[in-house]
Amino acid sequence: MSILVGKDTRLLVQGITGREGAFHTQQMIEYGTQVVAGVTPGKGGEWVHAVPVFDTVKEAINATGANTSIIYVPSAFAPDAILEAAEAGIGLVVCITEGIPVLDMVRVRYFLDDTSARLIGPNCPGVITPGQAKVGIMPGHIHRLGSVGLVSRSGTLTYEVVQALTDKSLGQSTAVGIGGDPINGTSFIDILRLFESDPMTDHVVLIGEIGGSEEERAAQFIATEMSKPVTAFIAGRTAPPGKRMGHAGAIIEGGEGTAQEKVAAFEAVGVKVARQPAEVAKLVAERM
């Protein structure tokens, strides 16, 4: 067992003929993911790394039974790609694309509320269940199957923590990057809920950062609805107010969204907060 992706994942790659799409399709196949189809409008009938390309998501589903989609489409076209996948009945849509306008995401989320699709991202590294399926751009080899569930707003910072866990022989059940944008498809709480009911997961690591108040809401959820231990790390203790730190969502606005507030919110509900990435593994090991 695991959450979101696994042996049953039949993956469709939107934007498969692009440079990024083609490169990561190969990487995902090498990792063992079942990549069953690709979609690039106007390029139906082509093949990329022995994967058939279709013009539309509907056609791809009908021909291959794809149940999950990953999007490597440029930001101007990615919102449309998300909507097409959701409308066609894909259950899980993972959007890697960075730089989607916020108002586009407002409309996308609004539309998704009326479909059964779950969106992960955008602006995220994707989802991986070690040894089963990699639906994303993360380096697969640093992961190892185990019982720690990870959820993060970041990419490379997650790899850093995964590496530290793996170095201490602490494997992962599933690692989920929910993305660094101010409006995304899936929240920390959504993923915490999935980990709480996943029999494979014994411990959860949450990696947050400055901006917004999702971490504070997650702390409340942990206090009231979770039995499994959670360890956290919050990036941006030294970030100044009013400046965007790379991620569109990483900004302290009107004095809100500081790392200090988030750390305090977690500590108040008994969640241990690491001061540096490597310390996460140490804190997890102490409680396993």
Added chain:
Amino acid sequence: MKLHEYQSKRIFAKYGVPIPPGDVAATPAEARQVAQRLGGPVVVKSQVLVGGRGKAGGIKVARDSDEAEALADQILGMTIKGLTVDKVLIDQAADIREEIYLGITIDRAQRKPVIMASSEGGVEIEEVAKATPEKIFKLAIDPAMGLMDFQARNLAFDLGMRRAFIRQFTTIAKGLYRAFVECDASLAEINPLVVTGDEKLLAVDGKIVLDDNALFRHKDLAEMRDVQEEVEAERQARQAGISYVKLNGEIGCMVNGAGLAMATMDIIKLYGAEPANFLDIGGGAKADKVAAALSIILSDPNVKAVLFNIFGGITRCDEVARGILEALNEVPTEVPMVTRLVGTNEEEGRQILAEAQMATAKSLAEAAEQAVALARGS
């Protein structure tokens, strides 16, 4: 990207929001001409992209064109919070009776635009939120329907506005929302929206912050960028496609990924020093980008050591190592460097640096410790 007051108000005017007659001047002589044309008292307002212009002496009232010229002479060239004033807006002075705040932004938790209004206009909304949060009224806006008339009316009644103003207020609020959406703004704000002696509503000051990610479809707005208002290094970084924020510490850092870049800044602090910058070179950065990033970091004279932290995924460590050497060729420096490379092609990367007598650290903690020691000259 922030727009100046005069740019923001011109946009608002296109959407039916009344603004005072006025124009921009770059010299005292131009200021006099504008004031003459307007006649009567005017306000001379510095156009810089920071708050608190009034307190800094950057906004003054002139009785006539002589005084407008004198005040423009005083204000032009002034420095406000590190930014030099090179333009003033000359607006006809309004007869202000009441000041209202009206703004639209995105509420992250509700995932919708929200319109906010307060009878405490003329001060920063954050201050009102702290002191008297009960005086701020907020409404979420349905993305499909937009701001509805009744919502605007409800806000007006919440503010305690007289009935005579309700229709004007509704037009202004709906215009502001359309401007917000059609410009892809992350903030559109009228502060203050004033009630004048002749019973009119007037947007005396305004501000628009645009969503950088949407600029690709707003070429006209993108051209409004005032490059003189940007820190030189931040401008260079933007043009090179690098995310850079200058800070005040002594250790420069170059990292791939925003979260990891913040974590790297934090660990520098944890080991007793301060980061000089935030810098994310992005995924898949090639040697030339690394070189551009390094010269931006080194352009800060406070930098006493540089820490490279690369977790290779899409980014290849050998490319980064080559970029570092290339940059050092172009920008020779005595500043000591610590490198930490892991992930894709890390062996090749370390090899390249070893051949150039550059040390590599094994972990992020070790790298931070070394960088702090080097910055202290020990």
